[in-house]
Amino acid sequence: MAEKSFRILVINPGSTSTKVGVFEGDREALARTVSHDASRLAEFEGVSEQMPYRKETILAALEEGGIDLSTIDAFVGRGGGLMPLEGGTYEVNDAMLDHAFRGANGVQHPAQLGSLLAHGFAEEYGKRAFVVNPPDTDELCDVARITGVRGVYRHVHLHALNLKETAIRHACSLGRRYDECNFIVCHIGGGISVSAHEHGKMVDGFDIVEGEGPMAPTRCGGLPVAGVLDYLEAGHATAEIRRACMKTGGFVDLLGTSDAIEVTERAARGDEAARRTWEAMLYQINKCIASMAAVLRGKVDGILLGGGMVNSDELVQSVKGSCGWIAPVAAYPGEFELEAMAAGAMRVLSGEEEPKVYTGVPVFQGFHCFED
Numbered sequence: 001m002a003e004k005s006f007r008i009l010v011i012n013p014g015s016t017s018t019k020v021g022v023f024e025g026d027r028e029a030l031a032r033t034v035s036h037d038a039s040r041l042a043e044f045e046g047v048s049e050q051m052p053y054r055k056e057t058i059l060a061a062l063e064e065g066g067i068d069l070s071t072i073d074a075f076v077g078r079g080g081g082l083m084p085l086e087g088g089t090y091e092v093n094d095a096m097l098d099h100a101f102r103g104a105n106g107v108q109h110p111a112q113l114g115s116l117l118a119h120g121f122a123e124e125y126g127k128r129a130f131v132v133n134p135p136d137t138d139e140l141c142d143v144a145r146i147t148g149v150r151g152v153y154r155h156v157h158l159h160a161l162n163l164k165e166t167a168i169r170h171a172c173s174l175g176r177r178y179d180e181c182n183f184i185v186c187h188i189g190g191g192i193s194v195s196a197h198e199h200g201k202m203v204d205g206f207d208i209v210e211g212e213g214p215m216a217p218t219r220c221g222g223l224p225v226a227g228v229l230d231y232l233e234a235g236h237a238t239a240e241i242r243r244a245c246m247k248t249g250g251f252v253d254l255l256g257t258s259d260a261i262e263v264t265e266r267a268a269r270g271d272e273a274a275r276r277t278w279e280a281m282l283y284q285i286n287k288c289i290a291s292m293a294a295v296l297r298g299k300v301d302g303i304l305l306g307g308g309m310v311n312s313d314e315l316v317q318s319v320k321g322s323c324g325w326i327a328p329v330a331a332y333p334g335e336f337e338l339e340a341m342a343a344g345a346m347r348v349l350s351g352e353e354e355p356k357v358y359t360g361v362p363v364f365q366g367f368h369c370f371e372d
Contacts, residue, residue, distance in 0.1 A: 005024055005025035006024075006025065006073040006074065006345070006346055006349045006350070007022065007024050007029075007071055007073050008022070008072070008073060008074050008075075008076060008342040008345050008346065009021070009062075009067075009069070009072045009074075009075050009076070009118075009121065010022075010023065010076045010077075010341040010342050010345075011058065011075070011076065011077050011118055012077075012078040012111075012114065012337055012338060012341070013054060013110040013114055014110055014111070015109075015110055016035065016038060016041070017034055017035045017036055018034045018036070018057065018058060018110075019031070019032070019033050019337075019338060020032050020034065020058055020061060020062065021338040021342070022062075022065075022067055023338075023339070023342035023346075028338075028339070030062075030065045030067060031338065032061045032062075032064075032065060034057045034060075034061045036053075036057065040053065041053075047108050047109065047110055047112060047113065048101050048102075048103075048112070048113070050110065050113060051117065054113060054117065055117060055120065058117065069121060069124075070125055072121075072125065072127060073127060073128075073349060074122070074128045074129070074345045074348075074349060075117075075118040075119075075121045075127060075128070075129045075130075076129070076130045076132060076341040076342065076345045077092070077113070077114025077115040077116070077118035077119070077129065078111045078113075078114030078115075078131070078135075078337075079111060079112075079114050079115050079131030079132070079133075079135065079136070080100065080103075080107070080109050080110075080111030080112035080115075080134055080135050080136065081099055081100040081101070081102065081103040081104055081105055081107070081108075081111075081112030081136075082096065082100065082104065082105060082112075082134055082358065082360075083099060083104055083105055083136065083360055083362045084105075084136050084137075084155055084362045084363050084364060085134070085136055085138065085356075085362075085363055086137065086139050086201075086356070086363055087137045087139055087164055087201070087202060088132075088133065088353075088355075088356040089131075089132045089133075089344040089345065089347065089348050089353060089355050089356065090130060090132075090134075090356045090357070090358045091128060091355040091356075091357070092115050092118060092119045092122070092129040092131060092358075093358055095359065095360040096115055096358040096360075097115065097119060098360075099360055100112045100113070100114075100115045100116055104360070105136055107157075109135075111134070111135055115129070115131050118131070130345045130348065130355065132161060132340060132341045132343075132345065133164050133165075133340065133344065134160070134161070135157055135158075135160060135161075136157070137158070137160035137161075137202065138155050138156055138157075138362075138363055138364070139201045139202040139363070140155065140156060140202075140203060140204060140205075140364075141201075141203040144204045144295075154207070155207070155362075155364060156205050156212075157207055157210070158187075158195055158202065158205050158206075158207070158208060159189075159191070159193040159208070159307075160202065161337050161340050161341065162187050162306055162307070162335045162337055163185045163186075163187055163193060163195055163202065164185075164197075164202070164340070165336040165337075165339065165340030165343065166185055166187075166306040166332050166336065167181070167183050167185050167197050167304060168343075169332070170183065170302055170304050170330055170332070171183075174301070174302075177200075178197075178200050179199050179200030180199065181197070181301045181302070182196075182197065182198050182199065182296045182299050182300055182301050183196075183197045183300065183301055183302050183303070183304055184196055184197075184289055184293060184296070184300055184304070184326070184327070185197055185303075185304045185306070186285070186289065186303075186304065186305050186307070187306050187307040187335070188216075188285065188305060188306070188308075188310055189216075189217075189307035189308045189309055189335070190216060190217050190218045190219075190308075191216050191217075191218065191219050192208065192213060192214050192215075192216040192219070192221075192281075192285065192307075193206070193208055193213070194206050194213055194289055195292065196292040196295040196296050198296055203295065204292065204295045205292075206221075206222070206288055208246075209245060209246060210245060211223055211241075213284070213288050214281055214284030214285045214287075214288050215249065215251075215277075215280065215281050215284055216249075216250045216281070217250050217251040217252065217257075217258040217259070217260055217263075218247055218248070218249065218251070219244075219245060219246060219247075219249045219250050220241075220244040220245055220249025220250055221249070221250065221284060222284075223241075228241060250281070251263055251277065254273070254277050255273060255274055255277055260308075260312070263277065263278055264278060264312065264314070282318045285318075285319065286318065286319060286323055289319065289322075289323045289326070290322075290323055290326065293323075298326075300326050300327035301327060302327050302328050302330055303319065303323055303326060303327050303328070303329045303330070304329075304330050305319060305330070305331045305332065306332040306335060306336070307333075307334070308333070308334060308335070310331050310332065310333040310334075311333045311334075316329070316331045
């Protein structure tokens, strides 16, 4: 008997658009990016209030694509607004819906609508709803959480979905399983994630929300604490630093643009500020990659580069030149987010993987090395 090919609808809400896709097994049957008018989104008080509007635009796109939702076997949402959790495929439950609706992690982002939208469709059609490796995935080893200030501990936000899917695909290309390998995996786009993966767990990485790691087109990256204090004492608001960590740092602050192609073109035309900024970013990426090699004690099966900026041959060659001595460097330009979401649901529906249960309890709950 032929193996059943499941039909999966995936939903990935972003700041100004929602990406939707339909997959039949490994085949992408539909991919649409539904753009949202900024002035229309501004009418809503909070992210969760956008739900009916986003659902309406998604339904219009699916109708235009000739998709009959009654034929869908499972619905997958991007996920967000959750407490830190280990990676995997989670079946949407009441605790997840509550946390996603409220943005329980304190970060308001449209990604939190993913589980809500997926659940709404699943409930209507009597199917199952999942999220796969949401942005709140945190698998840090205990020693990576400790800082030099009592009561201040590290936790991470990374491009977990794309990082893990890139690692899974590369392991497959080696004829091995993800949990049999050690990789340094990077997502290099508007934000830059650099992470260490040890036997299927993302055991360390640089937080892209709270000001760690390399500078990126829209993020400041790691900053010297004393320098930040001086900046604040000079009259700048704390909110400015928080925005620089996620939206207004990096290229945006230094060069007035978030467009990496524009930056490289300016550098090629002799713009010294653009050249030095680009080189500084490459330097920081390579330094962070090398530090992850130490996390893995030098046992690295590959350095994997994903994200839109990996289309830059100069960037890839820079990593090969600076870090190729650690392990072979492989480039996977772009992202696999929709494919990764569908693949996670496929693994559960086929019985290859058991779905995880979201409890709402942070993975580091109770982690204390010292009396606070």
